[in-house]
Structure formats: C-alpha cells, structure tokens
Amino acid sequence: MPIGMLGGGFPEAIVEQGMALSPDVIAVDGGSTDSGPYYLGAATGKSPDGSIARDLRLLLRAADEAGIPLIVGSCGTSGTDAGVDWVAGIAERVMAEEGIDLRIARIYSEQRADDLKEHLAAGRIHPLPPMDELASETLEDCTHIVGLMGHEPIVEALQAGAQVVLAGRATDTAVAAAVPLMRGMPAGPSWHAGKIVECGAQATTNPRTAGIFATIDHEGFTIEAVDPDTACTPVSVAAHMVYENVDPFLLTEPDGVLDVRNAAYRSLDGRCVRVEGSQFHHAAQHTVKLEGARISGYQTVSFVGVREPLVLADPEAWAEVLREYLFLRTEQALGLGRDDFAFDLRLYGHNAILGELDPASTASAPPRELGVMLIVSAGDQKTATAIAKVMNPYLLHMPTREMDYLPSFAFATSPAEMERGASYEFVLNHVVDSPTPTALFRIEIGVPAHV
Amino acid sequence: MSETTLTLADVCHEVRSKNAGPFWMTLDLFVKDDEAYEVVSDESFLNEQRIGEIYRVEPSTIRMFRLPELRVLKISFPRPVSQGSLHDRDIHAGQHHVPLSVLAVPIPSRRHGSR
Numbered sequence: 074m075p076i077g078m079l080g081g082g083f084p085e086a087i088v089e090q091g092m093a094l095s096p097d098v099i100a101v102d103g104g105s106t107d108s109g110p111y112y113l114g115a116a117t118g119k120s121p122d123g124s125i126a127r128d129l130r131l132l133l134r135a136a137d138e139a140g141i142p143l144i145v146g147s148c149g150t151s152g153t154d155a156g157v158d159w160v161a162g163i164a165e166r167v168m169a170e171e172g173i174d175l176r177i178a179r180i181y182s183e184q185r186a187d188d189l190k191e192h193l194a195a196g197r198i199h200p201l202p203p204m205d206e207l208a209s210e211t212l213e214d215c216t217h218i219v220g221l222m223g224h225e226p227i228v229e230a231l232q233a234g235a236q237v238v239l240a241g242r243a244t245d246t247a248v249a250a251a252v253p254l255m256r257g258m259p260a261g262p263s264w265h266a267g268k269i270v271e272c273g274a275q276a277t278t279n280p281r282t283a284g285i286f287a288t289i290d291h292e293g294f295t296i297e298a299v300d301p302d303t304a305c306t307p308v309s310v311a312a313h314m315v316y317e318n319v320d321p322f323l324l325t326e327p328d329g330v331l332d333v334r335n336a337a338y339r340s341l342d343g344r345c346v347r348v349e350g351s352q353f354h355h356a357a358q359h360t361v362k363l364e365g366a367r368i369s370g371y372q373t374v375s376f377v378g379v380r381e382p383l384v385l386a387d388p389e390a391w392a393e394v395l396r397e398y399l400f401l402r403t404e405q406a407l408g409l410g411r412d413d414f415a416f417d418l419r420l421y422g423h424n425a426i427l428g429e430l431d432p433a434s435t436a437s438a439p440p441r442e443l444g445v446m447l448i449v450s451a452g453d454q455k456t457a458t459a460i461a462k463v464m465n466p467y468l469l470h471m472p473t474r475e476m477d478y479l480p481s482f483a484f485a486t487s488p489a490e491m492e493r494g495a496s497y498e499f500v501l502n503h504v505v506d507s508p509t510p511t512a513l514f515r516i517e518i519g520v521p522a523h524v
Numbered sequence: 525m526s527e528t529t530l531t532l533a534d535v536c537h538e539v540r541s542k543n544a545g546p547f548w549m550t551l552d553l554f555v556k557d558d559e560a561y562e563v564v565s566d567e568s569f570l571n572e573q574r575i576g577e578i579y580r581v582e583p584s585t586i587r588m589f590r591l592p593e594l595r596v597l598k599i600s601f602p603r604p605v606s607q608g609s610l611h612d613r614d615i616h617a618g619q620h621h622v623p624l625s626v627l628a629v630p631i632p633s634r635r636h637g638s639r
Contacts, residue, residue, distance in 0.1 A: 106546050109608035109615050203602035315552050319544045319600040321589050417610050432623045450610050498609050499546040
C-alpha cells in the first residue's frame with residue numbers, strides 16, 4: 074500500500090523500496106466520504122486528473138514489471154460509475170503512453186433507486202445508528218447511491234484474469250484483504266492487516282512518509298514501514314485501529330465482523346510488528362452498506378473582512394443586527410419569508426468553528442480581525458445569489474449601534490458573491506441484505522471504459 | 525516548580541477529533557504516561573454525562589472505549605450536524621477536540637514538570 078489515497082502523491086523511491094520487498098499485490102484506496110457529500114452527490118473526484126495519472130503511472134509500471142495485480146478501490150473519491158470510468162480512462166491513457174498492456178477490470182458499485190426500492194419493500198434494507206428506517210422517497214431524491222463492496226467482486230475480477238482492478242465504492246479494508254483471502258489466508262489476519270494498511274504510513278512512527286507493507290500467513294500477519302528510516306511499533310500499529318472508527322475493537326465488513334479484542338502486537342526487530350489473535354466472525358447474512366447524497370439547496374457565499382475595533386469589541390452584537398436586516402431586506406426586496414431560504418452567518422476569528430461549544434471565555438481579548446462569511450442556501454441559485462446581493466451593502470457598511478456614520482469593511486473579492494452551485498447532503502446510512510456477495514456489483518473486463 | 529493546573533492537552537501526546545463516517549464523530553486521547561492515564565480513564569473524571577455536557581449531545585448516544593495497553597481513551601457519538609450540511613463548520617470534524625483538550629486534569633503539574 075503506497076499511500077492512503079491515490080492521487081495524494083508519494084516519492085518515486087517508495088515504489089522501488091516497496092517492490093524490493095517482493096509484494097504479491099499493490100493495493101491502494103482511491104476515495105472516502107471524509108471530504109463531504111459533494112463528491113458523491115456530483116460524482117466528481119477530489120484529486121485533479123494530473124495527480125491520479127502521476128500516481129497510477131508509477132504503480133502501473135511497478136505492477137507490470139513485477140507481474141502482480143494492482144487494485145484501486147473507491148475510484149474517483151466516491152466510487153460512482155463515473156469515478157470508475159474516469160480513473161479507467163486515465164489508466165488506459167497512461168498505459169498507452171508507457172507501452173504497457175494489462176487487462177483492466179472495472180467494478181461498478183452504483184445502485185439504482187428502483188432496485189433498492191424493491192429491496193426496501195421486501196424488508197431487506199436496515200438503518201445503522203443514528204439513522205431511522207428508510208423512506209423510499211429518500212432513495213428517489215439521491216443523485217447517486219453507491220454500495221460498499223467487500224473483497225468478493227475484486228476476487229472474482231482477479232480470478233477472471235484481471236491484472237488491474239479499478240473498483241467503485243469498496244470498504245477501505247477490502248482492497249488490501251482481497252488477495253490474501255483469495256489465496257486462502259484466514260479472514261482474521263487478512264481483514265486486520267487490511268485495516269492497518271488502509272491509510273498507508275499512518276500506522277508507522279512517521280505518518281509523513283509513504284508506504285506500508287503487510288505479510289499475511291496462516292497464524293497472523295507482519296507489518297512494516299516501506300521507508301527504511303521509519304518503523305512500525307506495537308503502539309503505532311495498534312493505535313491505527315482507533316483511527317476514524319467508532320469502535321476500536323470491532324469493524325463490520327459485508328461478510329462479517331473483524332474482532333481484534335484478542336489481538337496481540339509484538340515488536341520483531343524494532344522495525345516490524347507481528348500481530349496474532351485477530352478474529353473474524355462470518356455473518357449469516359451478507360450486507361452491503363449504502364451511501365447516498367441528495368441536493369440540499371443551492372448556495373451563494375459572501376465574505377467580508379473586518380478590522381474596525383468597534384466591531385471587534387462585540388462581534389455578536391454587530392452580527393445580530395446584520396441578521397435582523399437580512400430578514401427585513403429579503404422580505405422587502407424579494408418578498409421572501411424566513412422559511413423560503415436558509416443561511417449561516419459565520420464569524421471567523423471569533424467563534425465560527427466551534428460556536429456554542431467553544432470553551433474560550435467570552436471575556437477573552439477581541440480578535441485582531443474578523444472574517445464574516447455569509448452562506449445563503451435557497452431552492453435555486455438565482456434566489457440564493459439575490460439574497461446575498463441584497464445583503465451586500467449591509468456586509469459592506471453595517472455600523473455598530475453606537476456609530477452615527479457608515480463604516481466600510483473589506484470585501485475579499487469582487488464580486489463579493491461566490492456561487493457554489495448545488496450543495497449536497499448524505500442521507501443514507503443503511504445496509505441492504507444482499508442475496509450473494511457480488512449480486513449488487515457489475516464487473517466488466519477488457520472492454521473500453523465508457524468515457 | 526509550577527503549581528498551575530494541567531490540561532488534557534498537557535498530559536496527552538495528542539488529543540484529536542475526526543469523522544467516523546458522515547454521521548459520527550470520534551475523539552481519541554493518547555495519554556503520555558500511566559499515572560496520567562489512571563486519572564484520565566477514571567469514570568469519575570470523564571464519563572458520558574460530562575462529555576454530553578461539553579458537546580451538547582445526549583449521553584445515552586455516547587460510546588466510550590478505554591484501551592489501557594495503549595493509554596488511549598476513545599469517545600464516539602453521532603454528529604450533531606450532518607457532514608457538509610449548511611451549518612457544518614468543520615467538514616472533517618478535525619477541530620472538535622479543543623473543548624476536550626482544554627479540560628483541567630486533577631493532577632499536580634509539578635509531577636510532570638512545568639510547561
């Protein structure tokens with residue numbers, strides 16, 4: 074595993090050092106929900122084309138020379154069909170430039186609302202906390218829905234002769250666990266190793282480096298850093314089980330639950346860590362987790378900077394008047410009531426990030442500057458921008474209650490209004506009982522990508 | 525020797541917060557030594573009730589995990605604001621460790637050296 078996310082960039086030397094360890098597979102994750110619902114809702118990748126091409130070029134060369142498979146999971150950040158085709162198009166272009174000829178499998182994980190409605194009607198869709206039972210309208214509202222595949226579709230593609238597997242949405246762990254499981258390694262160590270390597274060097278003593286290497290056998294697994302000056306310690310490895318997880322001991326996969334409560338971690342030579350005792354409890358029913366995003370509105374943003382000490386002395390009081398004018402003016406000028414739109418007024422430099430959770434005392438010194446961000450959300454872009462424009466003179470000149478003149482504040486850009494387009498929200502956190510581990514996914518090998 | 529009160533940030537290598545998927549937030553405390561871990565992991569100091577007050581979440585939804593071998597305390601709860609929505613001001617939930625990290629820890633600071 075060269076890095077936590079394809080396109081993130083890693084040194085060329087890491088690939089050489091990693092290949093010197095004689096791997097059986099190169100696996101890398103290509104996505105996550107971590108950057109928000111936009112990437113799924115709009116089926117757009119987070120990394121630019123150039124970053125994906127650069128990383129893929131190094132990995133395709135290495136896989137080709139060593140004759141081992143390359144597996145990329147959650148292509149295009151959210152794992153939509155468009156994301157898979159986008160990465161496949163880049164891979165084909167890079168291979169043509171490099172004179173490499175490898176068989177590519179694309180595994181599509183996008184789900185149709187109509188198919189899921191049938192599963193819902195049959196009682197096969199269940200909520201995960203903190204969500205409630207799913208309403209079928211929610212499925213219709215989603216612009217894109219993906220299912221998280223386990224190792225099974227990846228294994229099927231490899232067994233069908235694929236040398237490069239470009240998977241849609243997959244669990245982070247499945248990408249690395251697929252080859253060990255295919256080779257008959259036990260599920261406990263295979264999944265546990267998959268979890269430890271999923272973020273690249275995150276589980277080493279120096280997460281700024283790249284690359285991590287796992288060797289899985291019948292009794293357990295051994296983990297080491299690819300960078301020669303970096304180590305894995307029992308603490309760095311064990312601590313990774315807490316990373317971005319609700320539960321540090323149990324991790325649910327489509328095929329069951331990884332249980333590391335009895336796992337023992339010991340240092341082998343100061344650089345490598347041996348892990349034994351990981352267990353995997355196979356579930357009676359295979360489940361596929363769903364992710365879906367829908368449009369929540371159209372946003373326009375304005376941003377103004379304030380250096381005026383009279384405002385900085387009490388930013389809340391100033392902002393309160395601004396809010397009053399916002400409701401007043403949108404009704405006067407646009408005929409809009411309070412329920413016709415939504416907004417968020419953020420005082421960066423004061424309490425924008427933590428709001429009412431902020432532990433700083435209200436008596437603390439005033440900020441040096443205040444960044445005032447107004448985000449307006451409405452049912453269409455035109456309305457959102459109209460509201461932001463109505464507020465433009467107030468963001469520019471809003472006096473404090475004691476001023477008998479109009480100050481002028483510092484807009485950051487002209488025009489001050491920035492149209493953000495559609496904004497999205499995640500609405501699914503549910504699993505569907507899948508008749509077979511591969512039934513919800515479509516594998517295509519060899520034929521050109523639909524780009 | 526300093527007698528000033530130590531905070532959780534002082535007695536930990538790292539206090540961090542992060543999304544655990546779009547609907548959950550998780551906080552990890554990596555405590556520096558066993559003596560401090562004994563205090564930090566004690567339920568009379570940090571418990572669901574206190575976390576609920578700090579983060580304004582329902583205590584029954586909070587899950588706490590204690591990993592003494594790693595000197596880790598882990599706290600997870602549903603995100604009060606769903607990720608990326610209009611009022612979400614911390615998309616990765618990466619700055620939400622601060623209300624926890626400033627908590628005073630009932631340990632005399634001189635045993636840990638002044639800071």
